[in-house]
Amino acid sequence: EFFKQKMFDLAKLINSMPKTYEQEGKGDQAIAYLHYFRGNQDWYITEKDTETPEEPGQHQAFGLADLGYGGELGYISILELVAHGVELDLYFKPQTLAEIREKKAA
Numbered sequence: 508e509f510f511k512q513k514m515f516d517l518a519k520l521i522n523s524m525p526k527t528y529e530q531e532g533k534g535d536q537a538i539a540y541l542h543y544f545r546g547n548q549d550w551y552i553t554e555k556d557t558e559t560p561e562e563p564g565q566h567q568a569f570g571l572a573d574l575g576y577g578g579e580l581g582y583i584s585i586l587e588l589v590a591h592g593v594e595l596d597l598y599f600k601p602q603t604l605a606e607i608r609e610k611k612a613a
Contacts, residue, residue, distance in 0.1 A: 513597050520601075525554045527569055535605035539570060542599035543588050547575045550583050550593070551607055571604055573611070 520540060530537040530553055539551035552570040566586055571578045 517595075517597070521555065524552075526557050527554045530554055535603060535608065537604050538601050539604060539607060540601045541568075541570075542596040543593045544596055545591070545593045548593075549573045549578075550588060551604065552583065553604070571607065578608070578611075 524540045525538075537553045539553050541552035543550040543552070550570060550572050552568045554569040556567045556569075566584065568583050568585055569581070570583055571580055572583055573579075
């Protein structure tokens with residue numbers, strides 16, 4: 508029942524996320540909605556690409572990729588993350604990139 512509710516909540520969150528460019532200009536005040544991780548590597552998703560009839564499903568997103576060296580904003584392939592065994596953090600709460608960077612610096 509726990510995971511069933513988590514999946515429902517996650518689908519609702521993803522459907523409500525901003526699409527590419529909707530947080531443009533916000534800098535570190537942009538909100539990350541999803542967190543993927545593997546070891547000391549983290550990917551924080553701030554925006555999702557729009558699905559098309561030709562390419563249904565979420566393939567790419569925009570956000571902060573931190574491979575252990577401070578992080579960089581850019582496009583992130585969700586398909587590649589999943590293919591490499593990266594995990595989705597089911598307990599992550601949306602927060603600004605500034606909050607994320609502050610916690611990592613501590």
